[in-house]
Amino acid sequence: DAGVIQSPRHEVTEMGQEVTLRCKPISGHDYLFWYRQTMMRGLELLIYFNNNVPIDDSGMPEDRFSAKMPNASFSTLKIQPSEPRDSAVYFCASSGPRNEQFFGPGTRLTVL
Amino acid sequence: AQSVTQPDIHITVSEGASLELRCNYSYGATPYLFWYVQSPGQGLQLLLKYFSGDTLVQGIKGFEAEFKRSQSSFNLRKPSVHWSDAAEYFCAVGGSGVITGGGNKLTFGTGTQLKVEL
Numbered sequence: 001d002a003g004v005i006q007s008p009r010h011e012v013t014e015m016g017q018e019v020t021l022r023c024k025p026i027s028g029h030d031y032l033f034w035y036r037q038t039m040m041r042g043l044e045l046l047i048y049f050n051n052n053v054p055i056d057d058s059g060m061p062e063d064r065f066s067a068k069m070p071n072a073s074f075s076t077l078k079i080q081p082s083e084p085r086d087s088a089v090y091f092c093a094s095s096g097p098r099n100e101q102f103f104g105p106g107t108r109l110t111v112l
Numbered sequence: 113a114q115s116v117t118q119p120d121i122h123i124t125v126s127e128g129a130s131l132e133l134r135c136n137y138s139y140g141a142t143p144y145l146f147w148y149v150q151s152p153g154q155g156l157q158l159l160l161k162y163f164s165g166d167t168l169v170q171g172i173k174g175f176e177a178e179f180k181r182s183q184s185s186f187n188l189r190k191p192s193v194h195w196s197d198a199a200e201y202f203c204a205v206g207g208s209g210v211i212t213g214g215g216n217k218l219t220f221g222t223g224t225q226l227k228v229e230l
Contacts, residue, residue, distance in 0.1 A: 042220075101216070106155050
């Protein structure tokens with residue numbers, strides 16, 4: 001298996017623009033997680049899905065953030081409009097039934 | 113609520129020396145415990161995991177960890193550190209969503225940055 005795939009790897013955008021981050025989980029995994037990592041706040045869980053259904057979105061910082069999982073092999077995290085404080089590395093991870101999460105390489109987002 | 117404490121933010125060791133990174137957890141049931149490593153610019157890679165059974169677990173890259181229920185600890189060890197081990201290490205705790213209702217969510221510690229001196 002290729003592991004968790006994220007795209008793009010780097011994104012530079014201007015404040016106010018819409019940003020869409022993409023994730024393909026490991027085949028057969030039924031949990032998908034979106035995290036954000038910054039120097040100041042460390043690793044934060046934003047939202048996670050089970051069988052394509054959002055289970056806990058309490059970590060989503062505000063309404064500008066939204067996440068979808070239309071099928072078992074694809075998820076998106078969207079920020080609209082983006083702000084400089086959204087600059088971070090965003091990770092997607094997936095797991096099976098034993099909580100063993102496998103992380104993607106991350107998307108480094110810079111909002112100017 | 114579950115939580116993880118990694119008391120050491122930074123640790124420096126000499127190459128060839130032994131290493132122990134501390135992790136203490138709080139969890140209301142039997143936990144699943146994990147150690148992840150993150151090299152600069154990379155995602156988190158799973159080093160090892162504890163689900164049940166033998167309390168000493170072996171991982172990749174020569175790492176091991178010991179689950180001590182009485183101390184609520186899951187310390188990571190390596191007998192001889194290599195320069196390539198320099199990275200950030202994260203301890204995490206979770207459980208069976210069926211029992212705890214928390215799904216497969218993991219709670220991560222704040223990480224320990226390891227520096228290796230040549």
